[in-house]
Amino acid sequence: MNELKLLIAGLLISVSLCAQHRTQVYLSPTGNPTLLNKIQKNASYLLTEFNVAFMEEKSPALNEVMFSESARRAIQSLWKTSPFYCEETEIITNLVTRTDRNYEIRNISLVFQIGDTEDSLHYEEGVIILTPTGLIDNFYFGLERHRYQDLLNAGNTVTDYRRRQIILDFVENFRTAYNRKDLPYIRDVFSDHALIIVGKVVEVDENSPNMLESSFEKKKVELIRMNKQEYIDRLTRVFSVNQFIKVGFDDIEIFRHPLYERIYGVTLLQHWTTSSYADVGYLFLMIDFKDEDNPMIHVRTWQPEKYTSADEVIGLGDFEIVQ
Template sequence: MKRLSILFLLWSMVLGVNAQSVSFTFKDGIYNPSLKQTMERSVSSLLSEVNRAANNNGSLNLSSINMTSNAKASLNNLWDNFHFKCDESSYSENCLTAVNGYEIRGISVTLKNVDATYKGEVNKELTISTAKDGQITGVHMALANNVYNYVVNSGKDVTDTRRRLEILKFVEDFRSYYDEKDLEALRNVYSDDALIITGKVIMRKAMGNDQATLRPEIVYSRQNKEQYLTNLARTFRNNKYIKVKFDAIRVKRHPAKDGFYGVTLHQNWQSSNYSDDGYVFLLWQFREDENGKELPPVIHVRTWQPDMVGNQQLSPSEVFTENDFFIP
């Protein structure tokens, strides 16, 4: 009987390990056998660790996984807000060439143990970014595939398509910074002279036919970078979780200023204390140093406008664009 108990315990342990283990392989897109093997091993280890932590409702142990320190910190921040588990025990995806390395998409996961106030989707996909040597540099929740494909296929030429791919990656990273409450990353992505404009609907009294009526109107407040980040830090502290979703994206190259792109996003913001829907506009600049080396892009303008004014949808002509701001 004692022997049977030991065998049952060992068998249970094997089943537990198998339930957590995830295998990842590439279908296509990478042709260096050594690098391919290195990346497959790293991604498999990462996804297996995600499952182990999710099953145990515990913390991630990323110490043995080939990831940058920033990628580990970012993923741990995300994990503090949301636990998730892989939907499959094996994945086989294409390797996509990115600007500074490679990208893996299509890793389906399910959010676990979400707060009762959370009303968003629990089925998500991960995007995993790596450097050219295969080291993992980022793990983020992905944009919806239909949004991603629409933006990429709207490029007018090779350079524009490459920029759009960069923008999509930065948009995914940008959104994740809010999910992860990563104030330092947001500080780095906004330029020092960034302009932040936020709209709010108020009811304005209007006179007509000798009687007063109330009509909805958007009023705008203006902040600089430090004011915005100070207020955002307070929001991060006061909310157990934050989940940002972009379900529509418009990317437009500035007609007169090289390197500037306007990005308009329809945003759904959910947090434990507040939720809203509106339009976010970002004026993004791609830069180079004096030697022609690319620098990280920065955001010079961020605006937010509610998508409903009273019971009326905000007119597309009223949504901010790159043409609404002077670029010296």
């Protein structure tokens, strides 16, 4: 009898632990309840698989029926560098219809760990993209929900609003590509003639007659110019020597060019963390919407926050566009 009680107790504990791994997604009603149920089921399956895989230190099982092949590859690549889980047992949110007729689910709170200490816990918001038939087509780390909506609402026209939505989707994918070390994606979104500028902090010669007393002012930023291939080669080396890459974006601003409506500039504060190095800097991207389905980066610049004043931050107005 005692053995039976112990067996039942053990079973209850196992069931309880499994229940803690489950995340159920509930979405606002749409006109198609069958499709809504399918999307809720697929999203719940994905998040629960993340939880189980994280707790059991394995890769998530991605049922081929629920995912596109590109989504499965992207998730598997992301998982190799950034395992995470959803600590919510229920997510109640809206199902958003995008301008490309796909669906998205935002506001998914995620926790992932870099290192072995309590301070190594980080929080992100996940985004699930689904096809019109409810297939999971992408997953990436998204912007904070209120900031995302504010940036969208700043659009002055329907076209501007649509492009801002595409830009934010692009920026979120671009950021997550670094987290998953996705060199092919990064290579494809840069123009073959892209201009890459990276700010390097250098020490000023202490024997210089212009040496200033402040230790802060003993440093200056040298802007190094490189082409697309040089940047990709450099990134390849960074990815190969670091176990993980974590990239976060803050303070995002979007500007449309006053003369060329297809050209947009995005400025933001980038938080870069790897297993061997961390920094914070101002990132600027010039994005061309000549092909709205495939936006292209013509310019990428990075400047260290600590040694760059507000009036030194590179932006859209610093470049002359020749048509």
